[in-house]
Amino acid sequence: MYAQMIKTAGTGVKPREEMTPEEAAFQDRIDADIKIEPKDWMPDEYRATLVRQIGQHAHSEIVGQLPEGNWITRAPTLERKAILLAKVQDEAGHGLYLYCAAETLGVSRDELTEDLLSGRMKYSSIFNYPTLNWADIGAVGWLVDGAAIMNQVPLQRTSYGPYSRAMIRICKEESFHQRQGYDIMMKMAQGTEAQKKMAQDALNRFWYPSLMMFGPSDKESVHSAQSMAWKIKIDSNDELRQRFVDQTVPQAEYLGLTVPDDKLKWNEERGHYDFSEPDWTEFFNVLKGKGPCNTERMNGRKRAWEDGAWVRDGLMAHAQKRAARKVAAE
Numbered sequence: 001m002y003a004q005m006i007k008t009a010g011t012g013v014k015p016r017e018e019m020t021p022e023e024a025a026f027q028d029r030i031d032a033d034i035k036i037e038p039k040d041w042m043p044d045e046y047r048a049t050l051v052r053q054i055g056q057h058a059h060s061e062i063v064g065q066l067p068e069g070n071w072i073t074r075a076p077t078l079e080r081k082a083i084l085l086a087k088v089q090d091e092a093g094h095g096l097y098l099y100c101a102a103e104t105l106g107v108s109r110d111e112l113t114e115d116l117l118s119g120r121m122k123y124s125s126i127f128n129y130p131t132l133n134w135a136d137i138g139a140v141g142w143l144v145d146g147a148a149i150m151n152q153v154p155l156q157r158t159s160y161g162p163y164s165r166a167m168i169r170i171c172k173e174e175s176f177h178q179r180q181g182y183d184i185m186m187k188m189a190q191g192t193e194a195q196k197k198m199a200q201d202a203l204n205r206f207w208y209p210s211l212m213m214f215g216p217s218d219k220e221s222v223h224s225a226q227s228m229a230w231k232i233k234i235d236s237n238d239e240l241r242q243r244f245v246d247q248t249v250p251q252a253e254y255l256g257l258t259v260p261d262d263k264l265k266w267n268e269e270r271g272h273y274d275f276s277e278p279d280w281t282e283f284f285n286v287l288k289g290k291g292p293c294n295t296e297r298m299n300g301r302k303r304a305w306e307d308g309a310w311v312r313d314g315l316m317a318h319a320q321k322r323a324a325r326k327v328a329a330e
């Protein structure tokens, strides 16, 4: 059942005249902004697309802890350490809400994790880049959480009830994350010359990978058309990327930092910034596992899964024992 779900995901938009009566009624509910709930009928492809997107989103939150977790022991002050620790724990919580939302679609968390570890499912490309110094932690909060919120705020209105409700809480926490990142950048940018250089260097390295978080250009996006028709996605990849650039450039200016893009320019006619596209060859290489930290991240997740096997086995044995006792008592 689950393998079939993955296989049928993303096969294009079905014209209304080809829909069955059930599918047409489903589309009418979506068009009327009525939320779809777990026990409602839904097309197999809608379910499959949600499992893919929510599962990958959950994996991103979990893998996303690794680059920042790397800095908990080296945060410059006790206060910064406490804040970073709380932020990283929040990301774990986001992963758990999202795995729960995916479970309502008939797939278990173990199956999703096994698909991540076997490479069948992805996680966000951004987490395959290293965090080399403390300013990178500021850049992750400011840019990576900033891009995540830009994508997730519209997802609060996504058509699937459990996903949209998970997003409401996640967005509140992500806003705090973004602010803490910007606060680190502000301290660095207003610090010594060496600190300002570190902040600029972090912006230089994280700018384009952050733009890649929104996915390939609309022309290259495989799933957008159907996902938008089903309101799984509310905005296209390019629309969100543009919104992110428009919001972030003035923030960089306020910090006194330079966005590493010679072509970046306010376009009066469009009412938006013109900007350079990321290097899409690099993006697709990272997706194929060839980014700077892909191997390290996957090894980290594999180790955690294997080290946690005894806990899962213990919980399962306990649950089986309780169930057997209950049957015997009846």
Ligand code: FAQ
Pocket: 010, 052, 053, 056, 057, 058, 060, 061, 064, 065, 091, 122, 123, 124, 125, 126, 140, 144, 145, 148, 151, 212, 213, 214, 215, 216, 220, 221, 222, 223, 224, 227, 233, 237, 287
């Ligand atoms: N990385 O047809 P599309 C966070 C794949 S949360 C890797 O455009 P779609 C919090 C895509 O899966 C960050 N793969 O796909 C945090 C598909 O491959 P598939 C995660 C990517 O789904 C902060 C193929 O390319 N957020 O950061 C990426 O319609 C700090 C074709 O692409 C979410 O997951 C990528 N960047 O649009 C945690 C939000 N982009 O599956 C810790 C929910 C595309 O066919 C620290 N997800 N691909 O093999 C979405 O909104 C969508 O899934 C998109 C992609 C927009 C990411």
